[in-house]
């Protein structure tokens with residue numbers, strides 16, 4: 050056992066952090082700056098990080114889930130408003146189905162509650178759901194029932210619909226016929242989908258860790274400059290203790306999230322999903338509390354649209370909802386230990 | 397980045413697992429039963445003699461000089477086997493290693509490590525808890541001895557200890573942090589009186605109070621230089637905050653396994669709230685296991701610990717208290733049909749946010765030393 054990041058992984062982390070710091074939104078006003086967002090999108094495209102899960106030799110991914118998680122964490126910390134999760138999840142699905150890589154920018158289509166992949170009755174049948182993380186995306190992958198499991202189908206994605214997350218828009222898809230992928234693919238078994246889910250949940254954890262780290266940084270810098278009673282509010286013990294708890298929550302979350310990412314490529318699907326469930330229950334519970342603390346530390350300003358704190362919270366709320374939050378994952382943990390919950394996952 | 401065992405680690409794990417299958421003494425937890433102490437010394441010695449304790453400590457003092465990640469394996473296997481955790485005395489060892497002279501290290505450390513000598517830690521006093529540096533116990537030089545007078549309290553394991561690591565004031569004129577020195581003091585001498593204290597859950601062997609009234613320590617048994625006491629105390633308490641040093645991953649892993657087994661044995665007795673609470677305890681305990689893997693891996697770089705110990709202490713406290721709350725729920729459903737071990741486990745868990753420096757003190761440290769917030 051040696052869970053230190055390798056020097057390549059550290060370099061990747063630094064590069065992703067630089068990208069997010071240089072081109073991510075530094076204020077709510079900057080969220081509306083299309084030119085900046087386009088630069089971020091171009092820069093991310095140039096790194097090739099959206100293709101980390103495309104097959105390299107054999108069917109192994111170009112990079113491990115740990116590397117994908119490193120990028121996700123830094124993009125989350127910097128509130129990067131460009132698609133990464135969507136294309137990465139789509140690439141992972143194609144890889145698992147041994148399908149050829151996407152030719153257009155692609156995400157995945159989930160059920161409206163975002164708890165699982167949307168399923169069509171078959172190719173040609175109508176397909177509905179919510180496409181996530183659709184910035185610059187024109188197509189979404191969904192499942193269609195076939196003998197022996199599920200196959201991948203696509204639906205076109207247009208426009209955006211309101212999302213709780215201001216950095217990652219979604220799009221409703223209602224009823225176009227599902228299109229069979231060109232070329233061959235292997236039907237996905239329940240275990241394939243379990244393994245994919247473990248990977249996805251691990252990535253949402255990484256994003257949560259990043260988002261909450263960013264929220265703690267934001268709140269700490271505000272606590273150092275905002276003065277009341279003639280002194281920085283960061284010198285008040287109750288403010289210090291809230292921020293200390295927030296920092297501690299981030300550290301615990303990092304440890305579980307790192308393990309979930311490692312497990313996604315290393316352990317059998319059931320164990321990987323258990324590692325992911327442990328991580329998601331922990332990170333999601335922590336992230337909401339940490340982002341709420343960031344709002345509280347900002348006082349009145351924290352409750353205005355202009356303060357970035359709610360952008361962190363909103364991003365955390367979406368990452369939490371994706372593939373299930375605290376309760377759903379505690380149920381998974383319980384079911385795996387045969388003490389209740391819902392065997393096989395979500396209700 | 398790899399959580400999996402190397403081939404050497406896997407071989408070590410197999411050997412340990414095989415040994416545990418034959419040698420688990422099946423002791424009750426120290427936090428819920430005084431009976432633990434009847435078997436504690438022989439458990440320590442057996443674990444040590446079989447080569448599964450003191451793995452990462454230097455060979456000179458009886459350790460094996462292995463990377464500290466081996467300790468993580470021990471904790472995992474102890475929990476899986478339902479065996480008692482390893483003895484929690486790493487903080488004393490670290491304090492003596494760092495501050496003791498060669499003679500002190502040679503005379504004291506092997507006995508602590510191999511389980512022959514029991515020690516306790518006499519820092520806190522009735523009027524000096526969080527504000528430890530205000531302590532009043534005095535040590536006055538008389539020839540080649542020091543005479544010790546004062547009152548220590550909350551002294552863990554004072555009734556079974558042969559030695560006490562006493563923090564005392566040797567220079568009343570110096571500023572309060574500078575006038576302190578540390579001593580190894582024999583417990584079985586006329587000037588030492590030890591009285592057990594009963595904890596909220598009824599156990600009596602967790603801690604006690606110790607009155608020193610003209611007790612004698614040899615000058616050669618001072619640990620470190622005169623005036624080095626505060627620095628030694630900070631070394632000790634910072635290690636006391638590290639779950640990797642304490643072996644608490646095994647403690648919580650075992651408790652959680654017992655909770656899971658209890659629910660599984662009789663599902664109809666328990667509510668969905670019990671299930672959620674136990675699942676959350678599983679999550680918390682697993683978090684700590686993985687967090688310790690991360691911390692122990694960092695030590696492969698020789699990264700020494702600093703204020704991060706306070707982060708780990710808070711994480712560990714949250715785990716213990718989540719396990720405690722799950723146990724409380726189970727105690728409500730099993731009251732009257734089995735021993736009140738679950739209730740004891742819950743009540744004991746309240747101490748985790750006090751011992752080793754309270755959670756408030758840890759938060760002060762995290763805020764000022766790690767987050768860089770201005771001191772209040």
Ligand SMILES: Cc1cc2nc3c(=O)[nH]c(=O)nc-3n(C[C@H](O)[C@H](O)[C@H](O)COP(=O)(O)OP(=O)(O)OC[C@H]3O[C@@H](n4cnc5c(N)ncnc54)[C@H](O)[C@@H]3O)c2cc1C
Nearest residue numbers: 517518519520525526550551552747750751752753754756
């Ligand atoms: C089970 C157990 C085992 C122990 N074992 C040992 C041992 O082996 N050796 C030993 O020397 N000691 C031991 N202790 C003592 C322990 O270290 C002290 O209890 C602890 O440091 C707190 O001191 P106190 O009890 O005097 O509480 P106080 O310091 O009086 O604190 C009371 C309350 O005030 C709060 N408070 C105090 N100062 C501040 C501040 N600056 N900011 C915010 N809040 C503050 C505290 O957080 C706490 O809630 C043990 C305690 C327990 C419970």
